[in-house]
Amino acid sequence: MKVPREINFRGKSRATGEWLYGDYLRWNSAVTIIPHIKAEDIDIAKVLVIPETVGQYTGVSDRCGQPIYEGDVIEIEVVKEEFEQAVIKFGEYGNKHIGFYVYFLEEKKNEMLRQDLGYWVKKCRVTGDIFSNLEGE
Incomplete structure (x- = not known):
């Protein structure tokens, strides 16, 4: 069985300027990087990123x-x-x-x-x- 390639993104947090790693999500006009954690643990304000900084692995x-x-x-x-x-x-x-x-x-x-x-x-x-x-x- 072939292992699928890893598709991952990063972007700089609007709130902290730190790099966030995970899945890319455009939600209305907001661009987010959703970390690989449980959905109930996500604070949407902490995953908003600067759109220009998003890059794919x-x-x-x-x-x-x-x-x-x-x-x-x-x-x-x-x-x-x-x-x-x-x-x-x-x-x-x-x-x-x-x-x-x-x-x-x-x-x-x-x-x-x-x-x-x-x-x-x-x-x-x-x-x-x-x-x-x-x-x-």
């Missing part, structure tokens, strides 16, 4: 075992002891490919290097995310 982890999410900033060892910074994105990239990919911060590298996340996953480590310095935080 890619299904893979970096070389240190850290789960990689859409919006993470990673450092990739492209050749021995030469590192590049990239952001994890989802969508169309390269020659009409669709999925999670790396977008190098030095733009010319996006034309020179492979962008498929699967190629780089064991050569990268998560160093942060693009949301940590949003105004008001």
Whole structure:
């Protein structure tokens, strides 16, 4: 029997600014991340998140075992002891490919290097995310 892949999301709490992990739910105009706990234990005010910070789990982890999410900033060892910074994105990239990919911060590298996340996953480590310095935080 094939095990289904893990589909998980994260978003920054409106109330605390802390990361919340769980299922994504859009409810009217509210965006929430519902933790994997019993429904009666959920306080809706504590699960509202900043919509722009929501990112999906890619299904893979970096070389240190850290789960990689859409919006993470990673450092990739492209050749021995030469590192590049990239952001994890989802969508169309390269020659009409669709999925999670790396977008190098030095733009010319996006034309020179492979962008498929699967190629780089064991050569990268998560160093942060693009949301940590949003105004008001």
